Amino acid sequence: MTDYTSNTEALLTTDMTKVFWPAQKKLDTEEESQRSLGQTHYRLAKIFFDKADYNKAEMHFLQAIELCELPTDAHAILKVAGFLVRIYSETLKKEDAATFIDISKMVLDLQLAQYDNPSLVPSEILFFSGVVGTYYGQYEEAKKNYSLAYKKAQEENEPDVVAKSLLSLAQTYFHEKDFKSCIKSLSLLEQLLSILNKGYLKGSMYLLYGNVMNQTGEYKKALDYFDQSCKELASKSCWNLLGYTFLGRGISYKKMSEYKTSLTYFELAQNVINSQQSKKLVEKIMKEISEVNDSNIDFFIDRHNRLIHEKELGTIDFKHRFVLLEILFLLAQNPGKYFDKDDLSREIWKDEYNPLIHDKLIYTSISRLRKLIEPNVDKAKYILRGKDGYTFNPHVQVSFYHGTDINVDSIANVEIGSPL
Numbered sequence: 001m002t003d004y005t006s007n008t009e010a011l012l013t014t015d016m017t018k019v020f021w022p023a024q025k026k027l028d029t030e031e032e033s034q035r036s037l038g039q040t041h042y043r044l045a046k047i048f049f050d051k052a053d054y055n056k057a058e059m060h061f062l063q064a065i066e067l068c069e070l071p072t073d074a075h076a077i078l079k080v081a082g083f084l085v086r087i088y089s090e091t092l093k094k095e096d097a098a099t100f101i102d103i104s105k106m107v108l109d110l111q112l113a114q115y116d117n118p119s120l121v122p123s124e125i126l127f128f129s130g131v132v133g134t135y136y137g138q139y140e141e142a143k144k145n146y147s148l149a150y151k152k153a154q155e156e157n158e159p160d161v162v163a164k165s166l167l168s169l170a171q172t173y174f175h176e177k178d179f180k181s182c183i184k185s186l187s188l189l190e191q192l193l194s195i196l197n198k199g200y201l202k203g204s205m206y207l208l209y210g211n212v213m214n215q216t217g218e219y220k221k222a223l224d225y226f227d228q229s230c231k232e233l234a235s236k237s238c239w240n241l242l243g244y245t246f247l248g249r250g251i252s253y254k255k256m257s258e259y260k261t262s263l264t265y266f267e268l269a270q271n272v273i274n275s276q277q278s279k280k281l282v283e284k285i286m287k288e289i290s291e292v293n294d295s296n297i298d299f300f301i302d303r304h305n306r307l308i309h310e311k312e313l314g315t316i317d318f319k320h321r322f323v324l325l326e327i328l329f330l331l332a333q334n335p336g337k338y339f340d341k342d343d344l345s346r347e348i349w350k351d352e353y354n355p356l357i358h359d360k361l362i363y364t365s366i367s368r369l370r371k372l373i374e375p376n377v378d379k380a381k382y383i384l385r386g387k388d389g390y391t392f393n394p395h396v397q398v399s400f401y402h403g404t405d406i407n408v409d410s411i412a413n414v415e416i417g418s419p420l
Contacts, residue, residue: 038067042080050200052240054087054277061087070110077107078128082420085135089411092279097412101135108132123153123161130168131420135412143172163192163201164419170208171418179212186212199236203229204417207241210248217305219252226252241417243273243281250288257300257309259292280411291399299373299382299398303329312375323348324369331383336394338386366390 045060065080081100088097108128115121121129126149133142146169153161166189173182186209193202206229213222226245233241250265266289275282300309306325308316318325326348331339344362345353366385370377384391392398 034067035073038064038073038076041067042076045080045083049083049087050236050238050240052243052274052278054091054274058084058087070107074107074111075124078104078131079420081107082128082131085412086414086416086418086420089414090280090416091277092411094411101132101412104128104132104135121152123149123156123158123165126152127161127165127168130165131418134168134172134414134418137413139172139176143169146172159192159196160198163189163196163198166192167201167205167208167419170205171415174208174212175413177215179216182208182212199232200238200417201419203232203236203238203241204419205229206232207245207248207417210245210252214248214251214255217255219256222252223249239272243269243278243285244415244417246272247281247285247288250285254288254292255302255305255307257302257307257315259300259309262292263289281416297397297399299332299396301329301332301398301400303400308373310373310375313373316372318372321368321372323365324372327365327369328373328383331390331392332398333400335392335396335398338388338391340389343389 041060041064045057045064048054048057048060061080061084065077065084068077068080070077081104084100085097085104088094088100108125111125112121112129126145130142130145130149133139133145146165150162150165150169153159153165166185170182170185170189173179173185186205189201189205193205206225210222210225210229213219213225226248229245230242233239233245246265246269250262250269252262253259253265254262266285269281269285273281298311302308303325306318306321308318308325308328310316318328327344330344330347339347341355341358341362342353345351345358348365349358349361351358366383370380370383373382374380382393382396384393
């Protein structure tokens with residue numbers, strides 16, 4: 001926490017009665033002055049948040065929430081608490097995030113209790129129901145509420161809520177690896193944002209598009225989307241997602257086996273952030289760098305996207321060579337271990353060895369594989385043959401990449417660009 005308060009929990013236990021349930025009604029002029037001051041802190045906090053100065057943003061958001069009162073300022077409390085949760089997720093402050101998640105749940109329950117008929121719940125409250133569900137990892141319930149918010153906001157003619165609901169839906173689908181549904185939500189959002197002037201939402205949308213393309217193997221499209229994200233964010237002077245766009249670009253080039261370029265973008269991502277504040281992003285960057293920073297790697301296997309990179313031959317596409325990739329993967333994972341015809345028949349073809357069937361099959365497959373991956377077929381470097389069968393050269397430096405993991409964040413399950 002900042003110097004404003006050394007302990008969030010203490011702030012809540014000592015001041016919450018004043019913050020949320022004032023002992024007596026203030027005069028209208030005092031209320032107006034308090035509200036104006038709260039709005040000023042909120043606007044300042046948003047500026048610092050967009051600039052990724054999370055310490056100053058936190059300070060002003062805390063001062064803003066201290067000036068809120070229930071039930072009048074319930075919506076403001078939900079928004080401010082949401083920003084604080086995102087800040088604490090990015091700065092890896094789990095306990096502080098949990099405090100404001102609980103506050104969000106409390107305020108939301110008070111709001112929902114006002115409606116006897118669920119059909120009367122406004123779209124904004126339905127949206128925050130989805131947000132709070134996401135905090136607790138209740139994704140099915142969150143998707144349900146985002147969908148309801150989207151439909152209700154259309155009826156209420158609330159385009160901002162429509163946009164936020166669509167982006168949140170898309171992010172939830174992405175976490176669940178349902179890329180088809182994610183793209184469908186993003187396409188609807190893109191149509192809406194062609195009319196609405198929402199640069200930050202556009203930047204977040206294109207960033208998510210790029211991440212989806214990285215997962216589906218469309219890396220050039222991913223790079224285009226990251227470029228569009230940068231342009232939108234720059235037009236609004238929003239820098240808190242810039243490091244994530246460079247990270248995404250680095251991942252694209254990494255998956256294209258262009259490792260030097262990928263490292264350049266990972267280093268750029270490091271250079272544009274405050275490593276003392278953007279701790280979650282730092283962890284993501286370091287994880288990616290650790291997989292490509294070994295200059296001695298001769299052979300790189302991306303089984304997830306069925307791509308191989310050989311130091312001399314470059315990238316080799318295995319998308320339609322399923323058996324050959326499985327043979328290569330088996331041997332490369334066990335360098336120095338010999339696999340005879342019995343082993344290969346069982347491991348690759350899931351069958352007992354039959355010389356009439358497997359002799360020619362194995363010979364032909366190994367021959368085709370060598371022609372693909374060996375710089376000099378006459379002098380094998382990778383796949384060696386001995387009296388005990390075939391093995392992968394144990395003296396070769398090989399690296400495995402199984403695809404970028406989609407890790408739902410351990411803190412609050414939110415990204416810094418999640419809409420509020």
